[in-house]
Amino acid sequence: MGIPLVEIINIKKHYPLTSGFVDRFGRNLQTVKALNGINLAIYKGETLGLVGESGCGKSTLGRVILHLEKPTEGSILFEGKAIGEIKKRSEMKKLRKKMQMVFQNPASSLDPRMTVRQILAEPFEIHCRLTRKELENRIVSLLEMVGLSASDIRKYSGDFSDGQKQRIALVRALSLEPEFIVADEPVSALDVSVQAQILNLIKRIQREMHLTMLFISHDLHVVRFLSDRIAVIYLGKIVELSPTEELYENYYHPYSEGLFSSALDLNPEINFNKFRVKADVPVSQIHIPSGCVFQQRCPEAKGSCSQNSPELKEVSKDHFVACLWR
Amino acid sequence: MEPLLQVQHLKIYYSTAYGVFKAIDDVSFTLKKEETFCLIGESGCGKSTTALSIMRMLGDHARIEGGRILLENVDLLQLGKKELKQIWGKKIFIIFQDPMTSLNPVMKISNQIREVLIRKENKPLRKREVMERGMELLKQVDISDPKRVMDQFPHQLSGGMKQRVMIAMGVCLNPSLLILDEPTTALDSTIQFKIIELIRNLKTERKMSQILITHDFGVAAKLSDRIAVMYAGKIVEQGRYLVLLKEPVHPYTQGLFKSIVKPESKSAYLETMPGTLPNLSQLPKGCYFESRCKISKSICREHEPPLRDLGNEHLVACHQIDSE
Numbered sequence: 001m002g003i004p005l006v007e008i009i010n011i012k013k014h015y016p017l018t019s020g021f022v023d024r025f026g027r028n029l030q031t032v033k034a035l036n037g038i039n040l041a042i043y044k045g046e047t048l049g050l051v052g053e054s055g056c057g058k059s060t061l062g063r064v065i066l067h068l069e070k071p072t073e074g075s076i077l078f079e080g081k082a083i084g085e086i087k088k089r090s091e092m093k094k095l096r097k098k099m100q101m102v103f104q105n106p107a108s109s110l111d112p113r114m115t116v117r118q119i120l121a122e123p124f125e126i127h128c129r130l131t132r133k134e135l136e137n138r139i140v141s142l143l144e145m146v147g148l149s150a151s152d153i154r155k156y157s158g159d160f161s162d163g164q165k166q167r168i169a170l171v172r173a174l175s176l177e178p179e180f181i182v183a184d185e186p187v188s189a190l191d192v193s194v195q196a197q198i199l200n201l202i203k204r205i206q207r208e209m210h211l212t213m214l215f216i217s218h219d220l221h222v223v224r225f226l227s228d229r230i231a232v233i234y235l236g237k238i239v240e241l242s243p244t245e246e247l248y249e250n251y252y253h254p255y256s257e258g259l260f261s262s263a264l265d266l267n268p269e270i271n272f273n274k275f276r277v278k279a280d281v282p283v284s285q286i287h288i289p290s291g292c293v294f295q296q297r298c299p300e301a302k303g304s305c306s307q308n309s310p311e312l313k314e315v316s317k318d319h320f321v322a323c324l325w326r
Numbered sequence: 327m328e329p330l331l332q333v334q335h336l337k338i339y340y341s342t343a344y345g346v347f348k349a350i351d352d353v354s355f356t357l358k359k360e361e362t363f364c365l366i367g368e369s370g371c372g373k374s375t376t377a378l379s380i381m382r383m384l385g386d387h388a389r390i391e392g393g394r395i396l397l398e399n400v401d402l403l404q405l406g407k408k409e410l411k412q413i414w415g416k417k418i419f420i421i422f423q424d425p426m427t428s429l430n431p432v433m434k435i436s437n438q439i440r441e442v443l444i445r446k447e448n449k450p451l452r453k454r455e456v457m458e459r460g461m462e463l464l465k466q467v468d469i470s471d472p473k474r475v476m477d478q479f480p481h482q483l484s485g486g487m488k489q490r491v492m493i494a495m496g497v498c499l500n501p502s503l504l505i506l507d508e509p510t511t512a513l514d515s516t517i518q519f520k521i522i523e524l525i526r527n528l529k530t531e532r533k534m535s536q537i538l539i540t541h542d543f544g545v546a547a548k549l550s551d552r553i554a555v556m557y558a559g560k561i562v563e564q565g566r567y568l569v570l571l572k573e574p575v576h577p578y579t580q581g582l583f584k585s586i587v588k589p590e591s592k593s594a595y596l597e598t599m600p601g602t603l604p605n606l607s608q609l610p611k612g613c614y615f616e617s618r619c620k621i622s623k624s625i626c627r628e629h630e631p632p633l634r635d636l637g638n639e640h641l642v643a644c645h646q647i648d649s650e
Contacts, residue, residue, distance in 0.1 A: 053514035161602055191368035191541065196585035196596040203595060218515065221587040225596075248589070262519035264544025266571060266586065279468075279520040282484060 004041040004077075005180055005212045006065060011038040011074035013060055013236075017286070032285045034060040035071070036236035036293065039312070042180075047206060047213040049227030049244070051220060051259065055285055057236040058216045062182040065214065066099055067092075078180070097127050100173040104185035106165035112158030116143070116168060119157060123175045142171045146201060163194035167201065174205065182214045187222060199225060220263050224248060229318075232256050235285065235293040241312060242319040252321040254298045292324065300325060330502060330535045331357040331380070336393035338372075338379055345607040349375045349388070351559040357503070362529055362536040364546045364567070367556035368582075370603050373539045376556075377507050379403075380537070381420055382410055397503065415445050419501040423508035425488035429480040435491055436460055436476040442495045463494040467524055486517035493524050497532065504528060507539045522548050543586060547571070552639065555579045558604055558614040565640035575642045577619045613645065621646050 013035040034057045042048045050058045063069045065076055067083050076083045078095060086092050103109040110119060120139045124130055130138065140150045146167040157165060166186060173181055183202070187195040203226060205211065217223045223230055223244075230247050232240040232255060240253040251260055258277030276299035289295055291306040298305065304324060312320040333355050340347040350372045357363045365373040378384050380395055382402060395402040397417065405413070422428050430438055439460040443451055451459075457476060464472035467490040480488055489509060496504055509525065510518040526549060528534045538549055546553055546567060554564035555578065563576040574580045581599040601618040610616065616626045623646065631643045 053516060163602070192543075192582060193368060193585045193599050194602075196587070196598045199587065200595045200598060219587075221589065221591075224589065225587050225591055245592075258516050262515045264515075264518075264522075264542075264548055266543050266547050266583070266588070268547040268567070275516075275519050277516050279486065279517055282487075 002043045002045065005044040005079060006042040006214075007077040007080075008038050008040040008042075008061070008065060009075050009077065011035050011061070011064055011076070012072045013057070013064055013069065014072045030286050033288050034236055034285060035064065036288065038074070038233075038236070038238055040231060040238060040241070042212060042214060044179075044212055045210050046228045047211075047215050047226055049223035049230040050214060050216045050233060051218065051223050051230055052233035053218055053259075055235070055283070056233045058233050059184050060236075061233070062101065062184045062214060062216055066101055066182055067095075068101070093127070097176045098178050099180040099182070100176070100178040102166075102169050102173045102181060102183045102186045105189055106162050106169055109169050110157040110165055110172075112156060115154055115156055116148075117153040119168065120172055120175060123172065127176055138175070142175055143168075145174075146171045161194075162190055163197060166190065166194075166198050170198075170201065170205070174209070177209070178211075180212045180214075182216070184216045185218070188217065188219065195222075202226060220259060232259065235283070235288055237293050237322065238312060239294065239322045240320065246316070246319055250316070250319070252315055252319075252326040253294075253323050254300055255294050258297075292322075328359065329356045330359045330361075330398070331537070332394075332396040333376070333380070334394045334396070336376070336379060336395065337391035338375055338384065339389045339391045340387055341389060342387075342607065347607045348559050348609060349606065350379065351609075352393075353556075353559070353561055354393075355554050355561065355564060357535055357537060359502075359535055360529060360533050361551045362538055362549050364538040364540060364550035364553040365556055366540055366543065366546050366553050368541055368603070370558070370606065371556035372559040373541075373556050374507055377420070377505050377537060377539050380503075380505060381414070381418060383420075415442075415499055415501070417501055418503045418505065419496050419499050420505040420507065421489070421492045421496060421509050423511050425485065425492050425512075426480060428492055429488060431480050433479070434476070435478055435480070435483075438491075439463065439476070439495070439498070442498050446499055459498075463498050464491070466497055467491075467494045468520065469494075484517075485513050486521060489513065489521050490524065493521070493528065496528060496534070500532065500534070502535060504534045504536045505539070506536060508541070509538075510545055511540070511542070518545075525549060543583070555582070558606060558609065560614060560643065561641075562615065562644070563640075563642045565636075565638070569638060569640055575636065575640070575647055576615075576644050577621055578615050581618075613643075 015032040015034060017030040038061060052058050064071050117139060120142060121135055124135055139153060143149060143152055148167060157168060187198050190198060215223060215226050227244050229243050231238050232253060234255050240256045251257055261275040278297045281296045283296060289306060291309055295301040295305040308324060310322045310324045312322045315321050333353060336350055336353045338350040340349055353376060365376055367373050390403055436456060440456045443456060443459060460476050461472035464475055469475055469490055510521050513521060529536055540546055550567045552565060553567050553570060554561045557578050563570060563579045570579060574583055584597040599618050604610065604614055612628050613626045613631050616622045625645050631645045633641055633643050634647055635641055
């Protein structure tokens, strides 16, 4: 599989609740446990899909990897070097050039009161020294790369449609030619026809720039379209990890089964496997059960599921599942 | 069979500082009894506006420019506030996308169900009766711990639970017409699955006719009998869902189906439609889809396309398609 570009080692991220219960030392007794021990490697040149529903921790993981938030425990290695141990600002700045993010909501990730020119010039102003002419040329070629034009430079970002904004956000992330991109649900907020255009664009960029990417989504079909491998995440733990086609043919974890069996096909006559995940159980990121994170909703939970927390184990080539029974 | 609802040549325009905004521009369809009719399309197509027009819940700046909405032969657009209050909750009930805004955040669920029960019975009820009937209603939407839920506030419930509470209110009121405006869009897929089952049961077991508004074809597939594809305030194609799925005729419908990511899409690129939605305050003279259409000809730029009947309840608005 090659060299890992990003290594995620035992990452935990807990957010203390500032109001509510405290013990007599004033320590918060309640925390939101967003990430609970993630171990993952992202290899150079691959797109790793990260799938899960709301509250599973996927966005948090994206932010922690890029050091937008510091982990409570664990470390992130980029090209073998621990990000958390970088002390010099200049070194951190160099690293930031190499890894970028594309966010879900195009309207809030672009400042509506900045022109396209200002938005796209910003990365260069922070990291390079370019002449005015060079900068202008670079910006125009970036815009043309995503089907926009030189005349759009003077417009305010608020004047564009969601699809166009997402193109601008994409090209902003690519402007300094990063090695690694975290795309956090980049097409979820878009209409179907616009989504198709942006997905094609991302695919084209993947192929032309040989990017390494973490692609976060709740939509199985979209993830399949772009990813080489897929990690399924639930309540802050990876429950399954597999090459894409292998996962779609042979999913093992009961939660993966739940995701697949609840995916809706265009043809109502097609019935997937019977849907068995318990749907009305209240699930809290504060009160995560001891043992397996999925036990409350699992149709096959047994006694030992509350005692032992399963680790990822290989069930077939490169295919890992965290379940005591699979 | 006698239709339940008939929307005839509905036109809803908004006057804005930039000109007249034609949100709905001559929309007609019929809802039969015990049927689910789906309005499907992308943002700005007018589907939510249509639903809100039926409920007469549009804002003050919306103008009913023309048309009729007949519910059991009464034109809803002609009714005054007093008559509408008789209809809301009794004949028509609407479930919105975001249950947080439909449920009162400062009232416990039990009190909100009390309100609904009082509306249904037209008389005050004792606390015990509210609890008993409320818990019974919550059980019918598969809430396994109804006693606890009755005692909670909406913010203590998940999105799926809140939607179940809304559906329970629908069960209680038992309206002839249920309107669902993107009922599962805000929900995770494993929760959505269950909610769709509940909505389907409302039709099959409780004989509630439904108008479903969605942008998601997967949801439409599971719930609809007939669908109408909307674009720029008009219906471009309508018919039975399976017919449109197997043989979509309008270029926009075809384009939409092709844009959807399917398992087979894996290694290729998706087929996309060029261009974007037209400006609804500067609509072209002829067909609104013309500038993005691969088969358009000069007549399409000059004249609005007529509605063609292809037989089998399949209608399409396009110059380039021949009728049967």
